[in-house]
Amino acid sequence: EPEVTQTPSHQVTQMGQEVILRCVPISNHLYFYWYRQILGQKVEFLVSFYNNEISEKSEIFDDQFSVERPDGSNFTLKIRSTKLEDSAMYFCASGNGRAYNEQFFGPGTRLTVL
Amino acid sequence: AQKVTQAQTEISVVEKEDVTLDCVYETRDTTYYLFWYKQPPSGELVFLIRRNSFDEQNEISGRYSWNFQKSTSSFNFTITASQVVDSAVYFCALSEAAAGNKLTFGGGTRVLVKP
Numbered sequence: 340e341p342e343v344t345q346t347p348s349h350q351v352t353q354m355g356q357e358v359i360l361r362c363v364p365i366s367n368h369l370y371f372y373w374y375r376q377i378l379g380q381k382v383e384f385l386v387s388f389y390n391n392e393i394s395e396k397s398e399i400f401d402d403q404f405s406v407e408r409p410d411g412s413n414f415t416l417k418i419r420s421t422k423l424e425d426s427a428m429y430f431c432a433s434g435n436g437r438a439y440n441e442q443f444f445g446p447g448t449r450l451t452v453l
Numbered sequence: 454a455q456k457v458t459q460a461q462t463e464i465s466v467v468e469k470e471d472v473t474l475d476c477v478y479e480t481r482d483t484t485y486y487l488f489w490y491k492q493p494p495s496g497e498l499v500f501l502i503r504r505n506s507f508d509e510q511n512e513i514s515g516r517y518s519w520n521f522q523k524s525t526s527s528f529n530f531t532i533t534a535s536q537v538v539d540s541a542v543y544f545c546a547l548s549e550a551a552a553g554n555k556l557t558f559g560g561g562t563r564v565l566v567k568p
Binding site for chain 1: 488496
């Protein structure tokens with residue numbers, strides 16, 4: 340069964356460094372998402388992406404964040420200059436926009452900013 | 454704007470007891486979708502059940518059942534005869550109907566099932 344994959348599973352970085360989190364969505368899906376979960380808290384929407392552009396973003400998704408679908412298979416989230424408070428689990432999801440708007444989640448990337 | 458509230462932060466039960474998780478939602482849309490996800494200690498999000506706003510029929514799937522009531526904007530979830538492996542955080546989520554819409558999650562309820 341097709342699944343969403345994410346790499347790396349865990350990334351440790353120094354404050355101020357740039358990080359790129361990678362996701363491979365399910366191949367025939369059209370909608371792509373990033374969510375964030377700070378440890379012990381709820382899952383929060385960051386951004387959705389459709390037809391090669393951002394369709395919606397939350398107030399969390401400020402100028403430090405960007406997303407890209409560089410090659411038709413990968414979907415990346417870049418954080419330009421990481422802060423301590425960016426430490427979280429980042430989930431990628433994809434969907435086909437059909438029944439139930441169902442989204443399929445990847446296993447997550449745990450980002451630790453020191 | 455959409456909002457999901459899970460008032461219970463943590464529930465502790467003994468194995469074989471039933472567990473009911475409460476979820477209350479807010480949305481202006483008349484068409485929307487509701488979900489329950491499980492997050493075990495390993496951290497991934499596991500899809501459990503879904504419902505659309507036009508179908509208030511309550512169902513049972515194995516040890517899981519749900520009670521959807523539009524009149525009270527509630528979508529409660531029950532685990533029957535709980536097992537230790539059910540220990541996890543459970544999230545209720547809402548998506549409004551337009552294609553590609555985001556999921557809005559509740560704060561989660563931690564369930565601890567003791568042997």
